[in-house]
Amino acid sequence: MSATANFMxxxxxxxxxxxxxxxxxxxxxxxxxxxxxxDLVITARRENxxxxxxxxxxxxxxxxxxxxxxxxxxxxxxxxxxxxxxxxENLDVLVNNAGFGTLENFIGKNSKASAFMKMINLHCGATAxxxxxxxxxxxxxxxxxxxxISSIASLLLHGSREPMYHSTKAFISAFxxxxxxxxxxxxxxxxxxxxxxxxxxxxxxxxxxxxxxxKFGGPMTPEEVVHIxxxxxxxxxxxVITGDHNIEEVVEWKxxxxxxxxxxxxxxxxxxxxxKKL
Numbered sequence: 230m231s232a233t234a235n236f237m238x239x240x241x242x243x244x245x246x247x248x249x250x251x252x253x254x255x256x257x258x259x260x261x262x263x264x265x266x267x268d269l270v271i272t273a274r275r276e277n278x279x280x281x282x283x284x285x286x287x288x289x290x291x292x293x294x295x296x297x298x299x300x301x302x303x304x305x306x307x308x309x310x311x312x313x314x315x316x317x318e319n320l321d322v323l324v325n326n327a328g329f330g331t332l333e334n335f336i337g338k339n340s341k342a343s344a345f346m347k348m349i350n351l352h353c354g355a356t357a358x359x360x361x362x363x364x365x366x367x368x369x370x371x372x373x374x375x376x377x378i379s380s381i382a383s384l385l386l387h388g389s390r391e392p393m394y395h396s397t398k399a400f401i402s403a404f405x406x407x408x409x410x411x412x413x414x415x416x417x418x419x420x421x422x423x424x425x426x427x428x429x430x431x432x433x434x435x436x437x438x439x440x441x442x443x444k445f446g447g448p449m450t451p452e453e454v455v456h457i458x459x460x461x462x463x464x465x466x467x468x469v470i471t472g473d474h475n476i477e478e479v480v481e482w483k484x485x486x487x488x489x490x491x492x493x494x495x496x497x498x499x500x501x502x503x504x505k506k507l
Contacts, residue, residue: 235265236459237374242266243319246363248301248355249327251278253431253438254378257451258324259286261459267322268293272310274300301327302351311362319370323363325356325401326378330394330433345393352397357404360421364408367419374420376458377405381427381470384479406467423468424458427475446474
């Protein structure tokens with residue numbers, strides 16, 4: 230089966246590396262990019278799912294799929310995987326999608342720190358380490374894109390019921406933007422995108438993969454999130470909020486919380502940052 234036109238509009242689509250590819254948004258990236266002629270390197274913890282997906286995509290689209298099972302929250306595997314993608318000369322796409330949520334209460338007296346440290350390692354450590362590896366061939370070729378899957382949770386920090394998830398996702402969004410600004414400064418054509426979905430039908434909501442609607446609408450499917458992500462390649466947006474209803478939620482939060490006394494400004498200072506005499 231011949232590949233469709235690809236989102237990068239290139240005649241020679243190269244390699245796409247996708248983490249968390251065994252389900253949800255990662256699996257949808259794998260399916261859509263393979264249909265556009267990209268060869269794949271996919272990783273996740275569940276080897277049987279990777280094997281099944283790889284067999285299906287290779288047969289359907291006549292592309293090559295390499296599977297690398299493992300847990301990116303473990304430093305040793307993170308380093309091994311990063312070292313394996315750095316030499317890929319035709320690396321065009323990196324999707325940092327691996328992630329998870331937790332019901333652990335950070336301030337609960339019986340909570341375990343291990344869940345939170347694992348989240349930091351995966352959301353922050355693996356994202357940064359794989360970006361560092363992928364940027365080497367991408368900068369050499371002066372082409373490519375990294376999609377870091379963040380969340381509107383990265384923009385909705387006040388009153389979070391799960392502070393570690395929101396904060397680690399905030400790192401992903403902020404770090405993506407900061408690195409893109411450095412790339413812009415050296416006039417690189419490589420693009421970075423922090424993709425910020427709202428409620429999406431994925432396994433973060435359990436085995437049923439059923440998300441509930443938010444105040445402004447939704448939820449979305451993983452395929453919708455991926456198509457919006459790929460479409461964003463055509464512009465210079467760095468923080469990409471998927472769906473108008475999610476934008477409305479973020480805007481409302483900003484309007485309410487920037488006005489909350491004591492949130493951003495000490496009562497002893499004016500909004501200009503100058504000391505106010507009492």
